[in-house]
Structure formats: structure tokens, C-alpha cells
Amino acid sequence: MSPVLITFYFLAAFTLATAFLTIYSKNPIHSAIYLVLCMASIMGHYLLLNAQFLAIVQLIVYAGAIMVLMLFTIMLMNLNKEDEVHKPRITRLGAIVVFILMSVVLITIFINSKTIMGEYDSTGEDFQSIKVLGKVLLNEYMVPFEFASILLLVAMIGTVLLTKKEKEQK
Amino acid sequence: MDSAFIIEKSVFIVAVFAITMIMAMYSTWAERKVAAYLQDRVGPNRAGWGGLLQPLADGMKLFAKEEFFPNTPNRFLFIVGPAIAMSTALMTSAVIPWGDKLEIFGRTVILQATDIDVALLYVFGIISVGVYGIMIGGWASNNKFSLMSSVRAASQMVSYEVAMGLSIIALLMMTGTLSLKEIAAQQAGMNWNVFYQPVGFLIFLICAFAETNRTPFDLAECESELIGGYHTEYSSMKMGFYLFAEYANMFISSAILAVLYFGAYNYPGMQWMVDNVGVNAANILGIVVLFIKICFFIFFYMWIRWTIPRFRYDQLMHLGWKILIPLAIVNIMVTGVCILVFK
Numbered sequence: 001m002s003p004v005l006i007t008f009y010f011l012a013a014f015t016l017a018t019a020f021l022t023i024y025s026k027n028p029i030h031s032a033i034y035l036v037l038c039m040a041s042i043m044g045h046y047l048l049l050n051a052q053f054l055a056i057v058q059l060i061v062y063a064g065a066i067m068v069l070m071l072f073t074i075m076l077m078n079l080n081k082e083d084e085v086h087k088p089r090i091t092r093l094g095a096i097v098v099f100i101l102m103s104v105v106l107i108t109i110f111i112n113s114k115t116i117m118g119e120y121d122s123t124g125e126d127f128q129s130i131k132v133l134g135k136v137l138l139n140e141y142m143v144p145f146e147f148a149s150i151l152l153l154v155a156m157i158g159t160v161l162l163t164k165k166e167k168e169q170k
Numbered sequence: 171m172d173s174a175f176i177i178e179k180s181v182f183i184v185a186v187f188a189i190t191m192i193m194a195m196y197s198t199w200a201e202r203k204v205a206a207y208l209q210d211r212v213g214p215n216r217a218g219w220g221g222l223l224q225p226l227a228d229g230m231k232l233f234a235k236e237e238f239f240p241n242t243p244n245r246f247l248f249i250v251g252p253a254i255a256m257s258t259a260l261m262t263s264a265v266i267p268w269g270d271k272l273e274i275f276g277r278t279v280i281l282q283a284t285d286i287d288v289a290l291l292y293v294f295g296i297i298s299v300g301v302y303g304i305m306i307g308g309w310a311s312n313n314k315f316s317l318m319s320s321v322r323a324a325s326q327m328v329s330y331e332v333a334m335g336l337s338i339i340a341l342l343m344m345t346g347t348l349s350l351k352e353i354a355a356q357q358a359g360m361n362w363n364v365f366y367q368p369v370g371f372l373i374f375l376i377c378a379f380a381e382t383n384r385t386p387f388d389l390a391e392c393e394s395e396l397i398g399g400y401h402t403e404y405s406s407m408k409m410g411f412y413l414f415a416e417y418a419n420m421f422i423s424s425a426i427l428a429v430l431y432f433g434a435y436n437y438p439g440m441q442w443m444v445d446n447v448g449v450n451a452a453n454i455l456g457i458v459v460l461f462i463k464i465c466f467f468i469f470f471y472m473w474i475r476w477t478i479p480r481f482r483y484d485q486l487m488h489l490g491w492k493i494l495i496p497l498a499i500v501n502i503m504v505t506g507v508c509i510l511v512f513k
Contacts, residue, residue, distance in 0.1 A: 029309060033247070036302070056291040064298025065328060071305055072324045075317060129287060130348060 008048055015041040032071045039063040053130050174277065183283050186263050194417040195225040197468055201417075204472040232410035240403040242312035251307020252404065252411035258300035259418035265289035266425050267351045269435045269457040273449055281457070282351055289350040290342070293426060294335065297381055301327040303415065304383075304390060308400035319399035322483065323390035326380055329490040330387075334377035336498035337370045340505040341430060354434035358441070362433040369501045371431045373494055378427060380490070382419045385475040389483055424467035428460060435460040 018038040025031040039062040046055035137145050199214065199221060206213025214221030242248055269281035286292060301324055308320025344366060345353050357363060364371045380387040391399030401412045428434060435456035443452035481489070 033306065040299075052286060052288050053291070056288045056295050059295035060291065060298050064295060065331070068298070068301055068305070068324050068328055071302075072321060072328075075305075075309060075321050075324075 004048060008045075011041055011044045011048070015045070028074050029071065032067065032074055035070075036063055036067045039067060053133060178277070178279055179283065182279075182281070183264075186268070186283060187260065190260060190263055190418055190421060193421045193464075193468075194414055195229070197417040197420060198228065198413075199225050200468065201472050201475075204469065205476050208473075208476040229410070232407050235406040237408070238403075238405040240311055240313065242310055242403075244310040244312070247306050247310035248403075249408070251303055251310060251400075252408045252415070253303075254306065255300065255303025255415040256411045256418070258296050258303060259415040259422065262293050262296045262422045263425070265292055265350055266422070266429060267354045267434060268460060270355075270453045271449070272453055280351075281453070285349060285351045288348050290338065290348045290353075293350075294331070294338075298327070298331060300419070303412075304400050307404070307412070311400070311403035313403055315396045315398075316400050316402050319390045319392075319396045319402075323383065323400065326383075326387065326389065326486060326490075329487060330377045330380035330494075333373055333490060333494035333498050334381065336495060336502065337373035337377065338430075340370045340498070340502045341367055343502070343505050343509060350429055354429055354436070357433040358436050360433070360438055362431065362436075364431040367431065367501075367505070369497065370505075371427075373498050373501070374431070375427065376489075376494065378423045379471070379474065380486075382423055382471075383416060384420065384471055386478045386481050387486060388480060389486060392480060420468060420471055421464065424464045424471070425460075427467050428463035432463050 015038055018034045018041065021034040022031050022038060025034060039058065043055045043058045043063065046052075046058060202224070203213045203221070205211075214224040217223035217227045239245060239248065264283040265286060267282040267285075271281060272279045304323040305320045308316040308323070311317075341353075341363060342348065344363070345356055347353060347356075353363075383390050390396075391401070393399075396402075401409050404412060435453070437456065437459045440452055440456060443455065
């Protein structure tokens with residue numbers, strides 16, 4: 001076995017183990033820390049594929065920003081057993097349906113992306129470098145890229161609007 | 171990859187590690203001396219000449235102290251906290267170019283541990299992970315004040331990271347690269363980035379203060395409100411690691427400030443030195459120049475600490491979100507217009 005393959009098996013085992021521990025931990029903080037480790041190990045997978053930029057972005061965005069905010073929120077909340085709200089059955093059913101739909105989308109993306117990866121490989125261009133990545137994103141995928149950023153902007157404005165207290169009318 | 175390459179890099183990495191440690195050690199000494207100077211006192215002067223052995227004595231004391239554990243169910247996380255703080259403080263030095271190159275036994279030695287394509291983003295990634303040291307340590311202490319301190323640290327870091335990232339974007343638009351080695355090389359002569367990006371530099375400097383938890387932004391360890399902050403429950407060398415990590419962070423962020431905005435290892439007349447005196451002499455002088463710049467920034471950190479009082483927490487958030495971020499965005503737009511007009 002090549003060293004790359006051994007590293008991959010080790011990393012994959014680590015990713016799966018931390019992902020399961022995230023679900024099974026009783027303590028929400030432990031869950032969040034396992035999720036951080038899971039995110040960090042996914043960064044290792046990206047590095048194995050020689051995708052430096054993606055790996056670093058994974059570290060900054062997921063392990064760095066999102067998980068810090070998540071831990072922050074968990075620390076602020078009062079998570080005692082007795083205060084836990086009882087969730088109706090329909091929300092659990094909804095969660096399962098959403099999960100199945102999401103996995104269908106992810107699997108389709110995975111199957112379709114394989115052929116595109118092959119095309120890039122055959123051109124011999126270093127499609128992992130930031131220069132090529134930036135050019136592809138802002139030429140070929142310009143419209144989806146801009147739509148994604150508008151979506152994020154709208155989500156951000158929506159959050160600000162929700163947190164804003166309404167002014168009392170005199 | 172030949173064995174000489176591996177030996178060369180190993181020696182270099184160990185040297186950078188040792189220098190970071192020594193600089194962090196003597197920063198604690200310098201901090202006391204600067205404080206004493208600004209407050210018209212003498213400062214440490216018992217151990218060694220001018221108190222120069224004081225850091226060693228302090229280290230010995232911390233190692234010899236009793237190791238105390240609070241009543242916490244998370245003993246493992248309690249130990250992991252300072253370990254993360256220390257290791258993330260040391261990891262950033264991997265991408266900093268300490269000099270141009272040296273020629274030893276016919277080999278060209280690049281004075282940088284690794285030159286990756288995304289060096290600047292790597293620095294940001296490590297900084298954003300660094301906050302876990304404080305958060306996990308503060309939470310595992312099982313103490314309300316420690317917890318409040320770690321919550322403060324987290325929100326402060328997240329808010330100032332945004333402004334820091336935005337201030338860097340304007341610089342990247344100018345340099346067109348994320349590699350610290352190339353950014354350093356572009357500033358040859360007196361072509362320093364600070365002359366082109368004064369506003370960006372100011373924002374970056376303020377955010378660097380916030381990211382290293384230094385006064386006026388040290389609300390995470392604000393004694394009058396939170397006892398000792400996140401390290402209230404820590405003792406012995408675990409406490410030492412937290413304090414030491416702060417000084418190591420200060421050294422690394424000074425190095426990044428010097429590399430990004432103050433011309434890195436470049437000095438006026440460097441090309442003349444290379445032509446007339448030799449590559450090695452010119453570049454060793456370059457390393458010395460870089461360290462002088464770094465020492466200036468470390469002094470600047472201390473100067474501010476003993477001059478400006480601590481902010482209130484709402485003032486900190488106001489400055490971060492309502493002043494620095496809009497200013498950074500305006501800076502990006504102005505930079506874009508200037509690039510369009512002048513290039």
C-alpha cells in the first residue's frame with residue numbers, strides 16, 4: 001500500500017469516527033468539538049487531493065468561523081435537561097425527509113462532478129491553483145457564483161432584520 | 171527530494187522554533203522593562219545584568235509550581251486548552267519569509283520553511299483556529315468567570331477577523347498574489363506597501379491587537395471584571411503556556427505586519443550590497459533588518475499597552491463592526507478605482 005492510501009484510510013476512519021461521536025455525545029460542547037475535529041480531518045482529505053485552496057478555506061470557514069460561532073452559541077444557551085422543549089413528531093419526520101432530499105442532491109453532484117474532473121485532468125492544466133480557480137469561477141461559472149453571493153447577502157440582511165427590535169409607536 | 175533538502179529544512183524549522191521561543195521569552199522581559207520605563211521605575215534588575223536572566227528564573231518557577239486541577243469533569247479538555255493555544259501560536263511561522271536566500275556550500279537556501287500558494291490564507295486559518303485554545307480552556311475550567319471570558323474572546327476574535335480579512339483584500343488587489351515570499355520580494359527598495367495602503371495598514375494593526383488579546387482589547391482577561399479571565403483556574407506551566415502563547419503570537423503578528431506592509435527583509439541599497447559585497451552578507455543584513463522591524467512592532471505593542479486604557483465591551487464591538495468594517499470596504503473600493511486609473 002502506498003503511503004497516500006494509508007493516510008487516506010487513517011483520515012477516513014478519523015472522519016467517520018468523529019462524525020459518529022458528534023451525534024452520540026451526550027454533552028453538546030463535546031459534540032461541537034468532535035464536529036470541529038471532523039471538519040479539520042476533511043481538510044486533510046482536500047490536501048490529499050492536492051486542493052490547497054479548498055483545504056485552507058475549509059479550515060477558515062468551517063473549522064474557524066462557523067464552529068467558533070456554534071460553540072459560542074452553545075456556551076451561551078442554557079442546555080439543561082429539564083428546559084428541553086418537547087419536539088412534535090412532525091418535525092422529526094420533516095428532518096428525515098429533508099435529509100433524504102439533501103443526500104439525493106449530494107449524490108447527484110458527486111456522480112456528475114466525476115466526469116468534469118476527468119475533463120480537467122485531460123487538459124493538463126493545474127486546476128487547483130488559485131489563479132485558474134478564480135478565472136474559472138468568474139468566467140465559466142459567473143452567474144451561479146453571483147447568485148450564490150446574492151443569496152448569502154439576502155440571508156444576512158434577513159438575519160439582521162429578524163434581530164432588530166421594532167420601534168414602539170407613540 | 172534529496173536528503174540534503176530534508177536536513178536543510180529540518181535545521182531551518184528548528185532554528186525558527188528556537189528563535190520564536192527566545193523572542194517570546196525576552197518579550198516578557200522587555201514588557202516589564204518598557205512598563206518600568208514608562209512608569210518611571212527601574213524594572214527587573216536582580217537576576218543577571220539588567221534582569222536579563224529574569225525570563226529563565228520565571229520559567230523555572232512556573233515549572234516548579236504545584237499543578238492544580240479545579241473540580242471539573244473535563245480534565246482532558248482542561249489540558250488540551252493551553253496546548254492548542256501554544257501550538258497554533260507556533261504554527262504560523264512556517265510561511266513567513268525570514269530573508270531572501272543564502273548560498274551555503276554551493277546550495278541556495280531559501281529562508282522560508284515552506285512557500286505555499288495560499289500562504290496568507292494559511293495564516294488566517296491558523297489564527298481562526300487559535301481561539302479554540304481560549305474557548306476550550308475557559309469552558310473546561312468549570313468556572314463562570316472563565317466561561318464569560320472565553321465567550322468574550324470568541325466573539326471578539328470572530329468580529330475582528332472580518333475587518334482583518336477585508337483590510338488584506340485591498341493589499342491583495344495591489345500585489346496580485348497570496349504568497350508571502352512574492353509580497354516580500356515586490357517591496358524591494360523603499361517600495362513598501364504601507365505607503366500605498368496606509369488605511370489598510372491601520373485597520374490591520376488594530377485588528378492584530380484584537381486578535382492577540384492585547385490592551386486595549388484584552389477584555390478576555392480583564393482583571394477588574396473577570397478575576398484572571400480564561401486562565402483563572404490554571405497554574406504551573408499550563409498557565410505559563412497561555413502567557414507564553416500570547417507573546418509568541420505577538421512576535422508572529424509583528425513579523426506578519428513587517429512582511430506585509432513594512433518591506434519585509436528589504437532595505438534601501440540592498441541591490442547595491444548584493445552586487446558589491448556578496449549575496450550572503452546582503453541577505454544576512456536583510457534578516458537583521460527584518461528583526462529590527464519586528465522588534466519595533468513588539469515595542470509598539472507594549473507602548474500601546476502602557477499608554478491606552480482598556481475599552482468597554484460595547485465600544486469594542488462598535489469599533490469592530492460599525493467603524494472598521496465599513497472603512498475596510500471603502501478602502502477596497504478606493505484601491506480598485508486607483509488600480510483602474512493608474513495602471
